[in-house]
Amino acid sequence: MVACGLAFSAIRELKVRGAPLIGVVGAYGLVQSITGNGNDDLLTAERLKGARPTVVNLAWVMDRVLRASLGGSREEAKNIFNEELNSARLIGVNGEPLISEGDSVLTHCNAGALATADYGTALAPLRMAKAKGKRFRVFATETRPVMQGSRLTAYELLKDGFDVTLIADTAVGCTMSRGMIKKVIVGADRVFNDGATINKIGTFQVVSLAKRFGIPFYVALPLSTLDLEGNKATTKIEERGSVELEYIRGKRVAPRGIKTFNPAFDITPRI
Amino acid sequence: MVACGLAFSAIRELKVRGAPLIGVVGAYGLVQSITGNGNDDLLTAERLKGARPTVVNLAWVMDRVLRASLGGSREEAKNIFNEELNSARLIGVNGEPLISEGDSVLTHCNAGALATADYGTALAPLRMAKAKGKRFRVFATETRPVMQGSRLTAYELLKDGFDVTLIADTAVGCTMSRGMIKKVIVGADRVFNDGATINKIGTFQVVSLAKRFGIPFYVALPLSTLDLEGNKATTKIEERGSVELEYIRGKRVAPRGIKTFNPAFDITPRI
Numbered sequence: 001m002v003a004c005g006l007a008f009s010a011i012r013e014l015k016v017r018g019a020p021l022i023g024v025v026g027a028y029g030l031v032q033s034i035t036g037n038g039n040d041d042l043l044t045a046e047r048l049k050g051a052r053p054t055v056v057n058l059a060w061v062m063d064r065v066l067r068a069s070l071g072g073s074r075e076e077a078k079n080i081f082n083e084e085l086n087s088a089r090l091i092g093v094n095g096e097p098l099i100s101e102g103d104s105v106l107t108h109c110n111a112g113a114l115a116t117a118d119y120g121t122a123l124a125p126l127r128m129a130k131a132k133g134k135r136f137r138v139f140a141t142e143t144r145p146v147m148q149g150s151r152l153t154a155y156e157l158l159k160d161g162f163d164v165t166l167i168a169d170t171a172v173g174c175t176m177s178r179g180m181i182k183k184v185i186v187g188a189d190r191v192f193n194d195g196a197t198i199n200k201i202g203t204f205q206v207v208s209l210a211k212r213f214g215i216p217f218y219v220a221l222p223l224s225t226l227d228l229e230g231n232k233a234t235t236k237i238e239e240r241g242s243v244e245l246e247y248i249r250g251k252r253v254a255p256r257g258i259k260t261f262n263p264a265f266d267i268t269p270r271i
Numbered sequence: 272m273v274a275c276g277l278a279f280s281a282i283r284e285l286k287v288r289g290a291p292l293i294g295v296v297g298a299y300g301l302v303q304s305i306t307g308n309g310n311d312d313l314l315t316a317e318r319l320k321g322a323r324p325t326v327v328n329l330a331w332v333m334d335r336v337l338r339a340s341l342g343g344s345r346e347e348a349k350n351i352f353n354e355e356l357n358s359a360r361l362i363g364v365n366g367e368p369l370i371s372e373g374d375s376v377l378t379h380c381n382a383g384a385l386a387t388a389d390y391g392t393a394l395a396p397l398r399m400a401k402a403k404g405k406r407f408r409v410f411a412t413e414t415r416p417v418m419q420g421s422r423l424t425a426y427e428l429l430k431d432g433f434d435v436t437l438i439a440d441t442a443v444g445c446t447m448s449r450g451m452i453k454k455v456i457v458g459a460d461r462v463f464n465d466g467a468t469i470n471k472i473g474t475f476q477v478v479s480l481a482k483r484f485g486i487p488f489y490v491a492l493p494l495s496t497l498d499l500e501g502n503k504a505t506t507k508i509e510e511r512g513s514v515e516l517e518y519i520r521g522k523r524v525a526p527r528g529i530k531t532f533n534p535a536f537d538i539t540p541r542i
Contacts, residue, residue, distance in 0.1 A: 139532070142516065142525075144415055144439040150516065150525040158526050165530045166516050168415040169440040170473025174537035177475065202441025204448065208483055209476055245413065245421065245437050249522040254413075254421040255429050259436045261410070266445035 004033035004044050011051035011058070014146060018115020019189045019225050020084045023057030027065050027077035036070040054198055054238045054265050056190035056227045080224075087222030088116050088124050095125025095185070095220055096132065103136035104182045106172070109143045109200035110152035111187025111220065121187040121220040123157070130162060138164045139181060141172060143200060145244035145262065172206055176213045184210045184217045188225050195270035196232045204266040211271055238264040275304035275315050282322035282329070285417060289386020290460045290496050291355045294328030298336050298348035307341040325469055325509045325536050327461035327498045351495075358493030359387050359395050366396025366456070366491055367403065374407035375453045377443070380414045380471035381423035382458025382491065392458040392491040394428070401433060409435045410452060412443060414471060416515035416533065443477055447484045455481045456489045459496050466541035467503045475537040482542055509535040 007029020010016050016025045026048050033044050045062040052058060061080050068076035099105065111122035119127050126138060138157055143149035150166055157164040167175055175181055184206060190198040197203070197219050210217045227235075242260035246252060254260075278300020281287050287296045297319050304315050316333040323329060332351050339347035370376065382393035390398050397409060409428055414420035421437055428435040438446055446452055455477060461469040468474070468490050481488045498506075513531035517523060525531075 141441075142415060144413060144441050147524060150529075154529050155526040158529055163530075165532050166513075166525055167532050168472065168516060170412075170415055170471075170476070171532065171534060171537075173476030173479060174472060174534055175532060177537070180532075200441075201439065201445060205441070205444030205476060205480055208444060209479060212479055242437075245439060248519045248524065251520040251522055253418060253519065254437055255426040258421075258425050258429055259434075261436050261438050261442065261446060261451075263442060263445050266442075266448070 004029050004048060007032070008048055008051045011048070017148070018111060018187065019055050019057045020088070020116040020121065020222060022052055022055050023061040023224060024077070024081045024084055026051070026058045027061040027080045030062060030065045031073045031077045034065070034070060034073050041066060052238065053236055054189055056230070057224045060224055084116060084222060084224065087224070088119055088121065091121055091220050091222065092119065092124035092128035095218070096128035098183065098185075098218060099125055099129035099134055099136055101134050101136070103134075104139065104180060105136060106139040106141070106175070106181045106184045106206070107153060108141045108149065108184075108186050108203055108206050110148040110156070112153060112156045114152045114156055115187065121222065122185045123153070124220065125185065126162070127160075136163070138162050139175060140164055140166050141169050141202065141206070142166065143202060144169055148200070169202055173209050176209050176215060181210075181213075181215055184215055186219055188219050188221045189265055190227050190230070190235065191219065191221055191225055192231055193228050194231075197268045198232070198235065198237070198265050199268065201263050201266050204268045207268045207271065232267045232269070237267070240264050275300050275319060278303070279319055279322045282319070288419070289382060289458065290326050290328045291359070291387040291392065291493060293323055293326050294332040294495055295348070295352045295355055297322070297329045298332040298351045301333060301336045302344045302348045305336070305341060305344050312337060323509065324507050325460055327501070328495045331495055355387060355493060355495065358495070359390055359392065362392055362491050362493065363390065363395035363399035366489070367399035369454065369456075369489060370396055370400035370405055370407055372405050372407070374405075375410065375451060376407060377410040377412070377446070377452045377455045377477070378424060379412045379420065379455075379457050379474055379477050381419040381427070383424060383427045385423045385427055386458065392493065393456045394424070395491060396456065397428075397433070398431075407434070409433050410446060411435055411437050412440050412473065412477070413437065414473060415440055419471070440473055444480050447480050447486060452481075452484075452486055454487050454489070456491055459490050459492045460536055461498050461501070461506065462490065462492055462496055463502055464499050465502075468539045469503070469506065469508070469536050470539065472534050472537050475539045478539045478542065503538045503540070508538070511535050
């Protein structure tokens with residue numbers, strides 16, 4: 001149970017994040033605490049699923065590891081890891097033609113190397129396009145309240161030599177209205193049969209604005225993020241506490257006692 | 272020139288903000304350094320206008336103070352102050368009927384007591400409605416990057432006993448999609464003849480989302496914020512440096528060396 005506890009808190013406290021990476025860490029967490037006692041293992045799996053209930057990969061990998069034999073569970077976690085690696089590369093290969101020389105691509109949140117088993121979902125086509133020598137600009141939103149855009153996407157892309165510009169989440173509409181964005185690409189935490197997409201809070205409004213300006217919008221995801229059986233009416237959207245809005249890096253940024261509404265994800269219907 | 276320098280830096284560094292209050296402080300700043308020498312005074316006025324070039328009130332009050340006689344300039348600044356006080360009250364009186372019992376009103380940025388000569392533009396109808404005993408909820412956006420929503424609006428409304436909930440700028444679309452917002456009300460920095468409104472960055476996307484959901488949207492402004500002669504094509508939108516995106520309360524929140532695009536305002540066309 002120690003390993004499961006570590007995996008649980010790492011996922012819950014956003015020390016690992018991004019649907020594919022959450023899945024891989026969850027799988028190894030379950031493997032470490034698996035006993036072969038069906039009821040115990042089911043309970044452990046349920047607990048791990050509850051760490052980020054909106055992330056479909058977590059439910060899916062738990063089922064795969066549970067279905068494997070006791071001896072084969074580690075092998076299954078390794079398979080999951082390798083499949084995610086392969087998916088990321090294939091997303092890159094298939095998405096690369098979407099990126100043109102001179103392009104200007106906006107991404108929201110972080111769906112790069114720091115969110116996945118490899119070099120990303122949303123960022124994979126950008127990495128592949130850069131490797132092919134294409135030149136283009138990337139705009140990264142800050143992605144309040146957890147700031148994955150400034151802390152992770154901007155960091156990761158700057159470090160790897162991309163031409164990346166950081167904007168506030170409030171500046172998306174303005175930036176689009178000036179014709180500065182030609183494409184939008186994001187990852188996903190859960191995509192339903194009808195195309196409805198659960199992703200980081202703010203995705204829905206980025207998509208709405210892209211639609212308004214006729215800007216093509218892409219969701220990059222591995223098959224593990226598809227939820228063909230669920231639907232948006234029955235999926236719980238995780239709401240997080242007020243700490244993320246009250247403090248930034250330990251500094252208070254909102255008045256003591258303020259009420260907050262802090263959904264971690266939103267749902268973008270097919271539009 | 273000392274007083275003008277103080278007024279200039281107070282306005283430039285956002286120590287005073289909100290179009291009406293900027294106008295009043297600018298007026299007193301000019302009065303303090305006025306010499307009666309037309310050329311010198313014109314230069315001082317031009318310098319003060321440059322502190323926040325997008326805020327129309329600043330240009331307008333400079334012209335009024337300059338037109339007053341040397342002896343009468345202080346009187347004219349006082350007139351401007353009193354007119355803003357009166358405007359805020361009238362905005363409250365006229366806007367109050369828009370707020371219904373049980374309402375749920377979203378505001379962006381801060382257009383309250385901390386932005387104006389009195390109890391606000393956007394917040395004046397809310398204050399008046401509360402004084403009349405109406406019960407309603409207010410949602411305040413954080414308003415990155417300067418966080419006027421969390422630092423000022425949430426503070427001011429919480430202190431004065433409103434039912435106020437803080438949300439991240441990324442949560443506007445999600446909150447609206449859940450039917451949690453019935454009305455939107457904001458202030459303005461400059462409104463043109465055709466209704467196009469310059470206001471805090473993020474206003475345009477809040478309006479776009481309100482439009483999508485059929486949510487009524489109101490801009491509360493005094494006459495001093497109208498610019499009947501200008502137009503959006505010829506008005507410069509102030510862009511601020513990267514510091515606001517790189518640091519929050521002295522803590523670095525983005526990677527060193529990151530490029531930013533940081534417009535302070537956006538333009539909402541009549542939609």
